[in-house]
Structure formats: structure tokens, C-alpha cells
Amino acid sequence: MEVKLKTKNGVLLVELQEEIDLFHANKLKLYFNKIFESAHKKIVLNFQEVTYIDSSGIGALLNIFKETKKREIKIFFTNIHGSVKKVIELTKLDDYFPILRTEDEAIEQLQSMD
Numbered sequence: 001m002e003v004k005l006k007t008k009n010g011v012l013l014v015e016l017q018e019e020i021d022l023f024h025a026n027k028l029k030l031y032f033n034k035i036f037e038s039a040h041k042k043i044v045l046n047f048q049e050v051t052y053i054d055s056s057g058i059g060a061l062l063n064i065f066k067e068t069k070k071r072e073i074k075i076f077f078t079n080i081h082g083s084v085k086k087v088i089e090l091t092k093l094d095d096y097f098p099i100l101r102t103e104d105e106a107i108e109q110l111q112s113m114d
């Protein structure tokens with residue numbers, strides 16, 4: 001799984017690529033363990049390039065979200081669309097995860113939380 005990182009206005013932008021499935025879910029969790037060790041306290045998780053998610057991917061996202069809460073890291077999920085959006089809605093996680101439409105909206109929200 002490819003993950004692109006950049007920062008904008010003190011916010012870590014994590015751009016996910018490809019699919020979040022059984023094969024990629026563990027890689028994603030390991031990748032986030034490294035991110036958690038960094039000093040970043042504001043993260044945007046961008047799903048623009050994610051085309052598929054399965055139950056392993058949902059489990060990885062739940063794990064990541066719980067860990068951000070535990071570490072007092074603020075996070076937003078953005079650009080969720082297509083089949084990924086349908087899976088998140090079917091599992092009712094759209095009410096649980098902090099989801100915004102765009103990366104810019106998430107950055108604005110995170111900056112207002114200072």
C-alpha cells in the first residue's frame with residue numbers, strides 16, 4: 001500500500017492509495033504506528049484514491065481512530081466516495097468517524113481547535 005505524506009499549516013495530510021483490504025490493512029496499521037511516534041497532533045486521512053475497503057480495512061480504521069483518541073490526536077477522514085462510502089455508511093461508521101467532505105474543510109476545522 002502506498003501512502004503519501006505532506007504537511008500543510010501544521011496538519012499532517014495522509015493520502016491513502018489503492019485498496020484497504022486484508023492484504024493492506026496490517027501495513028496501514030504499522031504505518032500509523034510510525035506516525036503515532038511522531039509529534040503530529042492533527043491528521044487528515046484522505047481517501048480520494050481509495051477504491052475498495054473490506055472488513056479488515058474497517059478494522060484497521062477503527063484501530064487507528066481509537067489510537068488517535070487515546071493519544072489525544074485530532075483526526076478527520078476526507079474525500080470518502082463510491083464503494084468505500086457505501087461500506088462506511090452500511091456499517092454506520094459515518095456517525096462514528098469524524099468525516100468531512102474535503103481536505104481543506106478538515107484543515108480549517110483542525111486549525112480552529114487550537
